[in-house]
Amino acid sequence: MGKESAEAKNIKRYHPAPDEGLSPALVQQRMIEGLNNVDCTVATRSVGRIVRDNVCTLFNLINVILAAAVLAVGSYKNCLFMGVVLCNLAIGIFQELRAKRTVDKLSLLSSVKAHVIRGGMPVEIPVDGVVLDDVLALKSGGQVVTDCVVLSGECEVNESFVTGESEPILKHPGDLLLAGSFVVSGECKARAEHVGDENYISTISKGAKQFKKVRSEIMETLKKIIRFVSVIIIPVGGLLFWGQMRLPDNSFNDAVVQTVAALIGMIPEGLMLLTSTVLAVSVIRLSSHKVLVQELYCIEALARVDTLCLDKTGTLTEGTMEVSKVISWGNYPVREAEEALRALCRALPDRNATFEAIAKKYGEKSDWKLTKAVPFSSKTKWSGASFEGKGTYVIGAGEFLFPEMAAGLKSELDRYAKEGRVLLLARSESRFRERGLPEGLKPVAFVLIQDVIRPEAEETLRYFMEQGVDVKVISGDNPLTVSQIAKRTGLKNWDQWVDLSACKTDEEVKAAAARYTVFGRVLPDQKKLLIKALKEAGHTVAMTGDGINDVLALKEADCSIAMASGSDAARNVSQLVLLNSNFDSMPRVVGEGRRSINNIQRSASLFLTKTMYATMLALLFLFIQMPYPFMPIQLTLISAVTIGIPAFILALEPNRARIEGNFLRNILMKAVPGGVTIVMNIVLTVFIGWKLDFPVEMISTICVLLTGFAGLLLILRLCMPFTQIRKILLGFLCALFAGCVVFLPELFSLVPLSGAGWALTGGLALLAAVVLNLLIWGMGKRFGKGRSVGK
Incomplete structure (x- = not known):
């Protein structure tokens, strides 16, 4: 073309x-x-795309239409909810642009x-x-x-x-x-x-970048909530407006304002903002630890990980090695073997850690005349060269050079493998066959190479094991060698190892996935198969790697992490890149993920509480022949005090608790008690107030007080156990709500209560406290050990 x-x-x-x-x-x-070649890599969305995606949403369009409706009937103060919408919009755009700048800057380092x-x-x-x-x-x-x-x-x-x-x-x-x-x-x-x-x-x-998108419970849950609200909001709004218009004492203007109040309560406009803001802040925080986040929702995946698969080289080890000794086999002269190693280093293009160690030990100066070289292949596990007058020398994994090796040779290989990595040097008088080993190949020496363990590996592995994360080591090396390295790093079950070169079928590989901790002689396809088998067993799997042989497994994992010092291939398919190539960044990454998800989960329950009670009330007032008890300005006050401010403060708190349960179920367990309590209060207030012949304005005021009280009560439960910041937050919110009620009653359309009105308010507030706590206790007992509170 x-x-x-x-x-x-x-x-x-x-x-x-x-x-x-x-x-x-x-x-x-x-x-x-x-x-010139056009670099089409797009690390992040463009500025225009970020602004457009934040502005052009269905809920923003609905809010604009509702604001226009309120303005059209001259109720200007009830448009205050648009101020909240605009603030949310500004915060969302600012945080995403800030995260974009951070990611783009870091992307240059790993590009x-x-x-x-x-x-x-x-x-x-x-x-x-x-x-x-x-x-x-x-x-x-x-x-x-x-x-x-x-x-x-x-x-x-x-x-x-x-x-x-x-x-x-x-x-x-x-x-x-x-x-x-x-x-x-x-x-x-x-x-x-x-x-x-x-x-x-x-x-x-x-x-x-053609890899599978991150599986995100949060994203899927939010989409379900938005789809549900989007489907019902228009028909409910139309029916509610028709019902309010039919009330004898309601004017057209009253019906518009009351319908708008019902609909803006149903819109969880801050929920998506909360999620994107918290994740954007996580990206910025992780960048300070030299971690590049290439896929936003992978933070969630890593927070949920229960199985961590590590590539040995570059993760547990520094990726550098040293030759400890060369031991001859069959009385072959050690000096001749060392000269062959020197000649191979000069002849072969291989520059992996093994050859670097050999070259560092013996140098690359040799006068042997090269006739043919076969570079290393991750599939064959060997490389070699033919030299004029010297024969053909091959170096690689003993099992691949001699699949049916003699018992004595295998015994020696296994013995040396316990000390570290062992390569076999073999020689033949014949030349290479077509991409195959030469005939008459005989072993001549063992090359013992020691991996350099990363100093932080032991502490990092201990962290994951203490957190209940199952750690598995997957390597192309001899399983005995890998097992010994795992032992040196303090890995639990280091002695449960398997040689995957002995597994002939996919079923055998899958069976080994659950049974063993250390996997050796693993081919790239088998790495992918191991990850797939663990996922099929219900695990959330993270994979670290730095080489081309890790790419298939990295693509398959729920969360993929690459070292910046590794290959372009590994970096490009990974969702996280450790720019300092330091494995000890991993606990910080997991901790940041847990903070984000736990806090999103807790704060999202506040938004869902509002959506829940507003939706139930809107549906109920299709059948209750009475005016809707709220005005938009009143719901703006309630939303700001009991949802907006606390949700964003709580969402940015430290939180390293383990992720438990399903996201939707967890937020419902927190939201349902609050939503049901508020609906109960409103319905009782409307009917009792109607029986006592309270004015509509007084009923509305009581509803505002009770809804605010129930919301603050829910925040009290979410703040347990108390910290200094939570105490200050709760005190500020109570003071703010009381201040607005006492000093700004006209702005929020509140009226003084009669003695009967205060009695009703006090009685229902007490009832609300009892019902809320009973519902929280009952749901905790029915669905899980009290996960509906705090944390």
Whole structure:
């Protein structure tokens, strides 16, 4: 597609040498012509999108229509609820913009970079700096940032983001590499064939980010609530207006104001704002700990995690190793084995932690003449090279080099594996078969390598185990080696390990998932299968990783966490990136998630209480032939004092309690007692007041006092156990409500009460306190151990 397009536009194509690349002058010319790669990565929504998404909502439209209706009948003070709506709007936009700036800034630190050759020199540049015909230098773990053709070298590429096939594909000179794919092993130089929207996939990030959306109970619950209110609000509003118009003493203006009051009470306008604000604040807080949040609702997923799967390298260990010793096998000279290791380091493009350790120990200077090299593959678990006059040397996992090894060799491998990682060096006089091991391969030495444990690993694992999170270690290494590392970090059940290379079927892998703690010799597909099996067993699973072999498992996990020092592939598919590559950030992340979700859950119950009692009252007054007892200005006061202010203060408190139960059920357990109590109070007030021949204004005033009292009573229960900030909050809210009632009665359409009115108010307030506490106790006893209060 791109080549034809370039010819159609008469664009001159260049064919630079792999080691030379384009000259700076040609690069500048390409940039002027607009033939550079467009970085379409969108880390966050644009400013315009944020403003539009906050402003253009169904509830905002309904609020505007209701405000216009009230203005049309001249009841200006009853439009005060729009002030609350506008404040909510401003807060929501401000917090999201603030979070956007934070995320965008951090995204620059973890963004994919392109490595190109220009004027004979390697250069690291932003993705959008790549121009048509640039020479890209690609190596294991790197992302292919634009469609390109291999010029030299060989590599295995994972194109699952484009083709859906997870099997690595070997690429030779002349083959096309697709943007969005990742290099699994090997290295090569390739010429940029297409740029920008002429790539096989139109955007780089789209290819890298095609992972399953986070499963969010909060998001699904809020959508259900909004759908329910959206469906009933218009017909209920129409019927209620018709019913209020039919009342003999009600004017058209009265019917409009009363209907608007009923409908604005039904709208949980602050609920979505509360959720987005709390999560946005979490993003900002986590950024101070060098954690990049790439998917907002993954904070919830991590807070609910009960199983944490760790990749050993880069998580429990620093990702660096050291060679402890080389031990010969079969009297093969150790010095010859060490010289072979030196020659392999010089010949192979592999630059993983194992080869870095060997190179650090023995160097890369060798006069052995290379004839063929086979880079490391995560599938084969070995690499090797043939040398003129020296034969072929292969280094890798013993089980993969000798699937049917002799008992003596296996016994020695197992013994050394208890001390750390052990690789087998093998030799053959024959050359490599087509992508296969040479014939006559014989073991010559064991290479013992020690992982460096992260200093914070033990404390972090202890935190998760104390929190009841089941920790599992998944690695491609020998299970005995991984088990010993798990033991050194203090992991519980470190001795329950399994070698997944012995599992021949998917069913065996799934059966192992629940039974074992340490998994060794795990292939990328098996990692994904383990995560899937744990999820099918009902667990919420988080996965950490830093390599290309972790990508499939990271995509499958409920919450994926990558180290910034890892591969582009791992970072791009993960929802969280630890920018300091430090595992000890994890407890802070989980703690922040728990704070957010617990506080959203508690504060959301206040909004749902209002929606619940307003909806029930609206439905009841379709049949009660009496004026609706509230005015919009009165509900604005009640909402501000008993919902708006406390919800946002409580939502930002510290809270590290474990997440328990279903989100909807938990908020209903808190909201139902308050909603039912308020409805009971209003209905009793209306009927008793009507029997005692109270004026409509007095009935309305009593309803305001009782609803405010019940709301404050609910906040009292939610504030238990008390902290200093909760005491101050409750005192302030009581004073604010009392102050508005005493000093601003005209503004809120309140009238003085008679002696009978105060008696009714006092009696119903006492009844409300008893009923509310009985309902809370009853629901706690019926549905769970008192989770309906506080926390």
